[in-house]
Amino acid sequence: MVEKEKLSRREREKLMQREEIFNAALELFSEKGYHNVSMHEIAKRSEFAIGTLYKFFENKEKLYKALMMKKAETFHNTMMKVLDGSDDIITLIKKLISVKAQLFADNLQELRLYFAETRGASFNIKSGLDRDIRKMYQEFIMHLASVLKTGVQENIFRDIDPYHMAVALDGLANSFLFCWLENPDRYKSDTNVSIITDLFLNGVLSEDKKNSVSSARGDISKQGD
């Protein structure tokens, strides 16, 4: 993503330093939340002087914003890449959930911060972080909707507003994933992704598709009367 070849040694070094500050800050914010972390702590953890932090980031809020935006972009891009794949729509949805599940498993703390910004009370109103992140989120939903729309056009899905389908799919995934990550004992990564997928597909697949999509029934509905 970063084109190291074109940068001078000095510039590369700077980028590395920025990265190290990022990592230290992310760790701390994730552990304790924005307001319970001081610049002092970040400086110590990143092994830079406080002044150096301010060379890279105007202030604490901007640092946090940059951090969250970076994470959000990573999440965003990861999800978007799935949407841009050439899989058939059913596979794509399965992948989407699967990738999202992995994202949750790997970044639970960071996602809490992320959701605090999207759903909860933003820590950084002034910097407009919440606005920017929500915009990205909307972009993703719209893209997902456009993909789902092809499913409707191909008669795989019933004629439901694709935007609604997108919101539904995402909401379903979020609530299950949070639920599982908070009650880790309930979570078995293999079968659980399909629970979400199946619940979603059952609601949106067109009648004549239902039988042909194996996993969409057997798993969650035990009696096929």
Place this chain on the structure above:
Amino acid sequence: MVEKEKLSRREREKLMQREEIFNAALELFSEKGYHNVSMHEIAKRSEFAIGTLYKFFENKEKLYKALMMKKAETFHNTMMKVLDGSDDIITLIKKLISVKAQLFADNLQELRLYFAETRGASFNIKSGLDRDIRKMYQEFIMHLASVLKTGVQENIFRDIDPYHMAVALDGLANSFLFCWLENPDRYKSDTNVSIITDLFLNGVLSEDKKNSVSSARGDISKQGD
């Protein structure tokens, strides 16, 4: 809930004052989040002296916790009451969404705080607020699951784990409601509640029930072929 007849004038006054502090604090916390509101501000907004605030609430954290617990209990009780109604399961679900929609419409800001505690990064860990609120939420989900279970037993729903259905229904509702409340132009309270209901029911109704539940089809699926 409060028996005003039995209280002395002084006690009524106290209750009113407490309420006013509550409201001022709730407004401010909702607008800016816990850490961006000072006791000074709350005092000013509520038109009391700082000392008076401390007569009613031991400290800022306790005030916040009392606030959140009160709101959470209101939400909780409102939703629980619906579950305890004697309606048939389909009506009950519709009511649930409808009531929840109203709750969202009336308390968007407060709900942001609520979600910050349940989903986002709550770092008010000391007071155990997040634990208490999540417990209440789990209680609700379990109760909803038990109600949905009767739907499975009566063969209205397919044989899906009721807990999963509960998580799904709640997740679906949350994401739609947040979405609409952030894009108020998309929101028309009448038709939109049924979008959530229909999406959910389509995923869980047993085959032989689908035709008999009118609203569950026509609205979202325009053509059943």
Place this chain on the structure above:
Amino acid sequence: MVEKEKLSRREREKLMQREEIFNAALELFSEKGYHNVSMHEIAKRSEFAIGTLYKFFENKEKLYKALMMKKAETFHNTMMKVLDGSDDIITLIKKLISVKAQLFADNLQELRLYFAETRGASFNIKSGLDRDIRKMYQEFIMHLASVLKTGVQENIFRDIDPYHMAVALDGLANSFLFCWLENPDRYKSDTNVSIITDLFLNGVLSEDKKNSVSSARGDISKQGD
């Protein structure tokens, strides 16, 4: 001391109330020190309203001063009364130490406050408490000196400046009494008073008196060469 006969019921009542506030305040100040006691606490302990406290005492500092002055006067008067007795000088000194010892044993905490004002850092500089108490103390020392002077004139004591003798006697007594009250295991009230007396008398008695004052030798000096 207070002539109750001449006071109306109302006035007697007031006096009683004042007394109760005094006692509550004295207890608390003795337990925790001036700055660690709030008017609230005094009100609660004395079972009066805060406002009532302020009817009797202009402010906290004045209350404390009144309190300390009263205690100081009690100490002062008790000691002065001994000085005014008609005993011979040796007996008088013994009584003085004995009475002082009893005062210390009964009022250790209050005396700590008293010494904080006379010797330590006064809590109430503004009110001039330290000045007033030190004045009383000087008065006592001067009176003691005048009594000791008769001992010099009667050739019972050597020709030492009576003021010096007074300071010496008081200093001796204070340091022993504090020492014993802080190490109560060392303290046996009977013999210890005579330790102070003997030490003092040994230093000041004229040669020809030493043999005639029995207790002044045998007790502390075992070998009479």
Place this chain on the structure above:
Amino acid sequence: MVEKEKLSRREREKLMQREEIFNAALELFSEKGYHNVSMHEIAKRSEFAIGTLYKFFENKEKLYKALMMKKAETFHNTMMKVLDGSDDIITLIKKLISVKAQLFADNLQELRLYFAETRGASFNIKSGLDRDIRKMYQEFIMHLASVLKTGVQENIFRDIDPYHMAVALDGLANSFLFCWLENPDRYKSDTNVSIITDLFLNGVLSEDKKNSVSSARGDISKQGD
């Protein structure tokens, strides 16, 4: 005590700053007592920002304790050093009083604080300051007692409990010194030290020594018959 040669410029500076805060704080505490001095005042007097104070001392109580302990140690060490000298016992006592007198003259305000902790009402109990200081004081008394004991063994003093002699000597000195320092007009450093010494020695010297110790008579007892 501090090896300035081995410290870097920065370290020396730090030490100087600490010293300046110490001095400002000591002045203020001595003038007004612990509770009547705010960190704000100390900051202003020492010409540092409040934050800087907290770089050097964890909190107000720790600052006060450090202050008191330092002063107490200085007093303690100064007195102890005299005790460890190789002088004969009479000279040693004279030196002791003389050094103590100088200490009082140079540190009257600070000594008030010190006595507030040892004798008066110390309510800095949390930090254990009073305990630590009293322990040091006891140590000094015990050491003094052990030195005086040699005087008894060498038959210079009568057979009096050395601990009692120590308490007496210290108490005598304290009361005279306080008295003089509060009535500076009475004080003439030369003759007055010998007043204390003589009073003490008169009480404790063995009979056969009294004549040989010149100063112990002539000064305070004008006629020896």
Place this chain on the structure above:
DNA sequence: CATGAATGAGGGTTCATTCAT
């Protein structure tokens, strides 16, 4: 250029005092 000592505004909280009832 990197550093981190120094800053001081602003936070939460207490409590002596007032005054309407």
Place this chain on the structure above:
DNA sequence: AATGAATGAACCCTCATTCAT
């Protein structure tokens, strides 16, 4: 006259930010 609810100045302390080195 007695009350105690209400007040708000002032406390201790933190931490984002600056700037001389």
